[in-house]
Amino acid sequence: MDILTLNEYLNRIVYGFPMKLVFLLVGAYLVIFQIRWFSAPFRMMRVSFSETLGAIRERAYGFGGQITPFQATMVALSATIGTGHLLGMVAAVLLGGPGAVFWMWVGYFFGTGSKFAEATLAVHYRRRYADGSVSGGPMHYLYRGLPRLRFLAYLFAFFAAVAAFGIGNLAQAGAVGGALVPLGAPPALVGLLLALLVGVVLGGGIVWVARFAQVVVPLKLLLFLLAMGPLLVLYGGRLWEALSLVFQAAFSPEAALGGAAGYSLYAAINAGLGRGIFANEAGLGSAAIAHAQAQVDHPVRQGFWGVTEMFVSFLVTSLTALTFIASGLWQKGGSATEAAQALFGAHPLGGVILALTVAVFALGTMVAWGFYGEEAAAFLFGEGIRWPYRLTFATLAFVGPLGGLEAFLAISDTLNGLMAIPNLLGLVLLGGVVGRLVYGFFRGEPWVPPR
Amino acid sequence: MVKRGRMLSGNLAEFPFPSLVGALMQAGRTGRLLLHLPFLEAEVYLRGGQVVHARVQAGERALEGEEALDLLVGLKRAPFAFEPEALPPHTTLLGGLSVPARLAEAQAFWQGLDLPADWGYILRLSPGGGEVELSPEVLGVLAQVEGRRIAEVLLAPGPLRLARVLNTLLGMGVLEAVPQVAIPPTPLLVLPIYGPGSGVAYVDEPLYAGWARAIRHGFRLRLNPMGILMEVRPRPNIPGRLGLLEEDLRRLRLRRGDKVEVVPEV
Numbered sequence: 206m207d208i209l210t211l212n213e214y215l216n217r218i219v220y221g222f223p224m225k226l227v228f229l230l231v232g233a234y235l236v237i238f239q240i241r242w243f244s245a246p247f248r249m250m251r252v253s254f255s256e257t258l259g260a261i262r263e264r265a266y267g268f269g270g271q272i273t274p275f276q277a278t279m280v281a282l283s284a285t286i287g288t289g290h291l292l293g294m295v296a297a298v299l300l301g302g303p304g305a306v307f308w309m310w311v312g313y314f315f316g317t318g319s320k321f322a323e324a325t326l327a328v329h330y331r332r333r334y335a336d337g338s339v340s341g342g343p344m345h346y347l348y349r350g351l352p353r354l355r356f357l358a359y360l361f362a363f364f365a366a367v368a369a370f371g372i373g374n375l376a377q378a379g380a381v382g383g384a385l386v387p388l389g390a391p392p393a394l395v396g397l398l399l400a401l402l403v404g405v406v407l408g409g410g411i412v413w414v415a416r417f418a419q420v421v422v423p424l425k426l427l428l429f430l431l432a433m434g435p436l437l438v439l440y441g442g443r444l445w446e447a448l449s450l451v452f453q454a455a456f457s458p459e460a461a462l463g464g465a466a467g468y469s470l471y472a473a474i475n476a477g478l479g480r481g482i483f484a485n486e487a488g489l490g491s492a493a494i495a496h497a498q499a500q501v502d503h504p505v506r507q508g509f510w511g512v513t514e515m516f517v518s519f520l521v522t523s524l525t526a527l528t529f530i531a532s533g534l535w536q537k538g539g540s541a542t543e544a545a546q547a548l549f550g551a552h553p554l555g556g557v558i559l560a561l562t563v564a565v566f567a568l569g570t571m572v573a574w575g576f577y578g579e580e581a582a583a584f585l586f587g588e589g590i591r592w593p594y595r596l597t598f599a600t601l602a603f604v605g606p607l608g609g610l611e612a613f614l615a616i617s618d619t620l621n622g623l624m625a626i627p628n629l630l631g632l633v634l635l636g637g638v639v640g641r642l643v644y645g646f647f648r649g650e651p652w653v654p655p656r
Numbered sequence: 657m658v659k660r661g662r663m664l665s666g667n668l669a670e671f672p673f674p675s676l677v678g679a680l681m682q683a684g685r686t687g688r689l690l691l692h693l694p695f696l697e698a699e700v701y702l703r704g705g706q707v708v709h710a711r712v713q714a715g716e717r718a719l720e721g722e723e724a725l726d727l728l729v730g731l732k733r734a735p736f737a738f739e740p741e742a743l744p745p746h747t748t749l750l751g752g753l754s755v756p757a758r759l760a761e762a763q764a765f766w767q768g769l770d771l772p773a774d775w776g777y778i779l780r781l782s783p784g785g786g787e788v789e790l791s792p793e794v795l796g797v798l799a800q801v802e803g804r805r806i807a808e809v810l811l812a813p814g815p816l817r818l819a820r821v822l823n824t825l826l827g828m829g830v831l832e833a834v835p836q837v838a839i840p841p842t843p844l845l846v847l848p849i850y851g852p853g854s855g856v857a858y859v860d861e862p863l864y865a866g867w868a869r870a871i872r873h874g875f876r877l878r879l880n881p882m883g884i885l886m887e888v889r890p891r892p893n894i895p896g897r898l899g900l901l902e903e904d905l906r907r908l909r910l911r912r913g914d915k916v917e918v919v920p921e922v
Contacts, residue, residue: 502894
């Protein structure tokens, strides 16, 4: 078996249906038994909003650290809201039909448990250095929280450090190139600008990454609204119909969609859960690296920011999906790119707005993933690896728009999926810690960091 | 006690006044013993080992002679310095053996009292209610002490009698002695603390420690502009924040991120 065949085999496992069910079960376990959303759902919802949206006006006030909880969430969102929210969502509806959206929401709901636990554990087990900087993420909570299973921490860090080069860099740079080259931008120039931008931002450490994210995430949302606004006006009358179709097709797509061929319940669940899990990265553990940087008095506060990250991601994917369903273009089939181009063909700015949105989405993802990869590499090889990693990352950002390196991209895609295995195992084994932290938080107890 | 050049200096906390004066007398010294506190100044002159003049002043009030000595014996903390060869402006004490005897008598008297060591503390009526029966003499003192420092109250004719009355009033809980602090208001952002209970405000540990060092007494926190007084406790990792329990947030109509000015009050 050659390496590519092995990669293909592993890829099918890590992105396969059983693995999606594992994601769902881990999220459900955390939501129901550890975080206990349902013990006081309205209070939890109120606290969740108070801790996040209610705290936005104090976004500039940290708790004495390098970046504020708001900025940490912006870094996480910068990575999370990527092209998967547009093209990936369109692809999911094409594959699973409108019912896939319902299953995506199920994935999102239980994913809040995983994301909450990741952000909470990331802050709880992070390492603080003498210069005031911190490092955290799954590799740290696996290492410090599960001392007998430290190999899981090394596995996660290895997967993340390599996956960041491919899925977090080459694929994103390729997407930026793919969006801008048709508008007349030379691929080499796009690559050069990307390399410079990524190199400079990553070179400034988490403070610059956070500042960049603080600009790029609102820009992403603004572009998304500019892109979706006219389409929502155009198809607004059919949104209720689309919503009703989502629920009808969720359980019996064959009956709900009439003559639409090829849509089954399995396809809806498989495609929907895929989006509900991989679009928001809940369970992958990547966003935890950003959340660990936030200076908060209690890890559970950052856990609520993790839920907000999910909420923003949920709004973007849901609006994309509902608009696409309302347009009726999903019935025509074809590739995700063709369907997206057809959808945005009705926009006054045409494909330009789609290209710009995709480019900015990919750019934000790239920078945040650069930071994730760097943190993972620093965990494996020490602080000395940071600059070599940044330079390699910037070099690959230049290569991305030029194309090539498909085999490496395929392998990194698998490694990206493999990140979830040690992380999900860690979330289950450390679920009790999350439960105790949540209990203490709601008893007014101060946080006692582990020694 | 240290000798700097020819100057002798130290603090009464380490070298009590009667022992200090006794040592200077035994050494047959001539000069001026100066005691200096922000709210009180005292000088004791010796000539050839004899105490010939003593004076204590606080604000516009002053005591001289034996009463000044009586008062100084009760002073538990004050930096002092001895300037050799300084001569008294006039004589208020006869010297001889009567001074050590008077000092010993006063020392025994002060040991029977339990007045605060810091005479800069302000006296005020205790907030707690309750009825007490007071003699006319005690009432007369009580009528004059509100808002004044212990040192100022004692600096009147009959300091030992006044000290005994004050000791009685403080012991009965009619009066309380509190430090005078002037800590500027600190602006903080409201941070919800989710948990049971109410009436407690949390501030960052270093801020609390700074206040505690400056006040050296139990204190509460006044929240402005509401003017509410709350119990205050330290909490780790909340710089720039004022932690308030949910019930208090509802009661005070405050939300996360609201700006509040806080002042510690004794």
